[in-house]
Amino acid sequence: MQKNFEYIGVVEDVGINGEGIIKQDGLVVFVPFSYLGEKIKYKVLKTDKKFAYGKVIEVLSPSSNRVKPICDAYFKCGGCSLQHISYKEQLVFKQNLVKNAFKKVANIDFKVECVEPSDNEFRYRNKLQLPISYDKGENHIGFYAQNSHRVIPIYDCPINPVWTKNIISVFHDYIKINDLKGYSEGENYDLREVTVREVNGKLIIVVVFKNKKDRNTQSLIDILDSKLDCEYSLFFNYNDSTSNVIYGEEFRLVKGEPSYSSELLGVKFKMGVLSFMQVNDNVCEKLYSYVVGKISNDIDTVIDAYSGAGLMTALLSKNAKRAYGIEIIKEAVDSANALARFNGLDKKISNLLGKCEEIMPDLIDKVSKEGSVSVVLDPPRKGCDKKVIDALLKARPNEIVYVSCMPSTLARDVGLLTGTLTYENEKIEKGNGEGEYEIKSIKPFDMFPQTKHVETVCHLVRK
Numbered sequence: 492m493q494k495n496f497e498y499i500g501v502v503e504d505v506g507i508n509g510e511g512i513i514k515q516d517g518l519v520v521f522v523p524f525s526y527l528g529e530k531i532k533y534k535v536l537k538t539d540k541k542f543a544y545g546k547v548i549e550v551l552s553p554s555s556n557r558v559k560p561i562c563d564a565y566f567k568c569g570g571c572s573l574q575h576i577s578y579k580e581q582l583v584f585k586q587n588l589v590k591n592a593f594k595k596v597a598n599i600d601f602k603v604e605c606v607e608p609s610d611n612e613f614r615y616r617n618k619l620q621l622p623i624s625y626d627k628g629e630n631h632i633g634f635y636a637q638n639s640h641r642v643i644p645i646y647d648c649p650i651n652p653v654w655t656k657n658i659i660s661v662f663h664d665y666i667k668i669n670d671l672k673g674y675s676e677g678e679n680y681d682l683r684e685v686t687v688r689e690v691n692g693k694l695i696i697v698v699v700f701k702n703k704k705d706r707n708t709q710s711l712i713d714i715l716d717s718k719l720d721c722e723y724s725l726f727f728n729y730n731d732s733t734s735n736v737i738y739g740e741e742f743r744l745v746k747g748e749p750s751y752s753s754e755l756l757g758v759k760f761k762m763g764v765l766s767f768m769q770v771n772d773n774v775c776e777k778l779y780s781y782v783v784g785k786i787s788n789d790i791d792t793v794i795d796a797y798s799g800a801g802l803m804t805a806l807l808s809k810n811a812k813r814a815y816g817i818e819i820i821k822e823a824v825d826s827a828n829a830l831a832r833f834n835g836l837d838k839k840i841s842n843l844l845g846k847c848e849e850i851m852p853d854l855i856d857k858v859s860k861e862g863s864v865s866v867v868l869d870p871p872r873k874g875c876d877k878k879v880i881d882a883l884l885k886a887r888p889n890e891i892v893y894v895s896c897m898p899s900t901l902a903r904d905v906g907l908l909t910g911t912l913t914y915e916n917e918k919i920e921k922g923n924g925e926g927e928y929e930i931k932s933i934k935p936f937d938m939f940p941q942t943k944h945v946e947t948v949c950h951l952v953r954k
Contacts, residue, residue, distance in 0.1 A: 492516040492543055494535050499551070502529045505584060507592075507899075509572040509943045518543045523637075524566060524575055526554045556580035561613070564645050569637035571650065571941040582606040582937060585945040589935050592898035597906030598921060599930070606935040606945065607781075610773045613649045615940060618770050619658065619687040620737075623666075623673035625680060630666050630673045632659055632685075640735075642673075650941050654694070657718045658687055664714050669707045676733065681706060683730070684737055690751040690762040694723040697764060699738065701731050712746055724748050726764050738765075756780060758805045760830050765822055767799045769946075771938045778894070778936045778946060779806055782867060785892045785932075785950045786810050791862030794855060794888075796847045796879065797870045801827025801840070807867060808839045815858070816842040817850050848878035855886040864888035874900030877914065880907050884927050891928065891951040896938075898947060905930065905949055929954055 492498070492515065502511035502525050511525030513533075522533050522545040530552035533545035550557070560566075560574035573581050585606050593599040609615050624631045624642040633645040647656040662685055666673070674683035684699040696715070700706065708727075715723065724747030730739030742764050750763035755776060762768060769775035783806050786793060790811045795804040798816030800823045808814035814836075818824050827842040843850050847870070858864050866888045868875060874897065883891065884907075891908065895901035903919065906912030910926025912919050928951040936946040 492518055492520075492535055492538055494538055497532060497534050497548060498545075499530065499532050502527055502531065505587075507588060507943065509576070509584065513545075520545050522547055523572065525550070526557060526576055526580075528552075529554045529557070562649050564633070564643055567636060568634045568643045568645065569639065570634045570648070572943045574941045578608070578612045578940065581940065582608055585935055585937060588943075588945060589898045589933065589947050592902045593905070593933070596899050596902035597909075598911045598924075599902065599906060599909065601930050601933055604932060604934045606937050607774065607777055609771055609937050609940045611771075612940045614652060615773065616651045616770045617689045617768070617772055619648075619651050619655055619685075621659065621662070621685045621687075623662070623682055623684060625673040625675040625678070630663075630671075632662055632673070652689055654687075654689075654719065654721070658685070658696075661711075661714050661718050665711045668710055668714075671706060686737070688762065688766075688768075691753050692721055693751045694719070694721060695726070695751070695762065695764060696723055697726045697728055697738070697742070699728045699730050701729070703729055708745055722747070724751075724764075755802060756783070756806055758802060758830070759833055760800070760802055760805075761826075761833070763826070766826060767823070768802075769938060774936050774938045774946070778938070778948065779803060781934065781936075781948060782892050782894060783807060783810065785890075785948070786865050786867075787863070787890065789863070790865045790889065792858040792864045794851070794858070794864065794866045796851060796866060796868050796875075798827060798842065799823050799869075801830045801842055803867065803869065804840055804842065805830055805834055805836055807865075808836050811865070812839070812862075813858075814840045815854060816840065817847050817854070818842065818844065819846055846876075848876035848882075851879050852882035852885070855882050855888060859886045859888065865890045865892070867892045867894065868904075869894040870900075872897040872900065875904050880904060883908065887927055887953050889953055893949045893951065895947050895949070896944060898945065901947055901949060905951065908951055927953060 500513035500515045504512040510521045510523040513520040520543040532549040537544040556577045590603040631642040631644045633643045671681040674680045686697045688695045725745040727743045750761040793807040793811040793814045795816045798804045798818045804816035824844045831837040831840040908928045910922045911924045913922035931950040934948045938946040
């Protein structure tokens with residue numbers, strides 16, 4: 492198999508990114524935008540000893556699950572990877588993705604429930620992130636190409652809200668009128684990104700500039716007023732770093748309210764410029780309701796690890812005598828405390844600032860001596876630190892509900908809790924399966940239709 496040559500093959504499997512997998516000439520070939528059972532003509536773009544990477548030239552025998560993408564930029568933009576597959580089949584793919592992760596990573600063969608679908612296959616996101624770049628004399632507003640910092644120009648996006656088109660139009664006009672430049676590495680520039688969050692029909696807009704130089708604020712407000720038919724807040728942020736961190740430390744409120752109020756499952760909260768919320772309101776409500784429903788009603792203490800701004804902690808506190816949230820970001824802990832006070836739950840909730848792996852061991856040891864304990868884990872993509880797993884295995888809380896956006900690290904941590912995996916000399920090895928916990932259920936939620944991503948909830952109980 493040679494680079495830049497064309498071949499014909501049949502897709503035998505699907506990879507974790509939704510790409511078709513062909514086995515040919517002793518190599519495993521990954522071909523994006525192809526699907527299981529399809530016969531395709533493809534061009535080889537890259538090869539190494541075991542693998543090759545290709546590009547679809549022609550689909551000779553399409554899958555019955557193939558559909559026409561509705562986005563013009565789909566094959567260029569890196570935001571979606573499954574738009575060429577029917578939504579029903581996307582759910583099947585994600586169910587298998589989770590099931591295979593448990594098998595391959597943790598040697599666990601357990602029934603994975605059907606994926607909870609999103610009510611909306613498109614227009615489901617409540618948050619829009621638009622990088623702005625300057626290249627060859629032109630500004631580009633859009634999304635990054637796959638595995639790249641090259642901005643693909645877009646003028647609308649079918650998975651983002653209906654106001655996306657208007658926001659993009661606003662900033663094209665603003666940049667043109669004021670002769671501004673988007674980000675270009677090593678070059679002088681004016682602005683690099685726009686983010687927008689919708690809260691109950693109101694928008695929180697953040698424009699990331701390089702510095703505090705005046706760039707005709709009033710003209711931006713005038714354009715926004717002319718093209719948006721909703722209430723909005725406008726913030727300026729300043730970031731001259733060349734890293735991939737979006738925001739600098741300083742935010743300046745230019746227009747509107749600093750935050751907006753909302754409610755989820757009876758808990759009231761305020762969304763500000765740095766508040767975290769799942770991007771799909773519909774599935775977020777389903778997922779949070781499911782997690783709360785898994786916690787025993789007569790539990791004494793619930794620990795919400797990696798608790799963020801405290802929404803889940805507040806929901807969990809309703810079924811417990813006491814709830815603790817653990818979070819490393821100070822602003823999030825401040826928001827969690829305010830949320831608890833706002834809902835009259837501050838006497839039931841304690842929000843602790845620090846690393847989960849540093850706080851969890853002593854906390855879980857303490858509360859376990861006082862009564863029954865349930866733990867909710869919702870870590871970042873890398874999963875739980877070893878110290879967190881060790882603390883859980885030592886204290887043996889009654890149950891653990893683990894929420895994850897990364898099936899592989901979820902499977903790894905669950906394997907360590909159930910004993911199918913074990914640490915030996917600081918390495919993870921195959922275990923005997925005789926761990927402290929057993930799995931009660933594994934339930935995926937489609938928080939991100941049209942993409943390869945999936946949220947999963949695993950419920951474990953002490954043996």
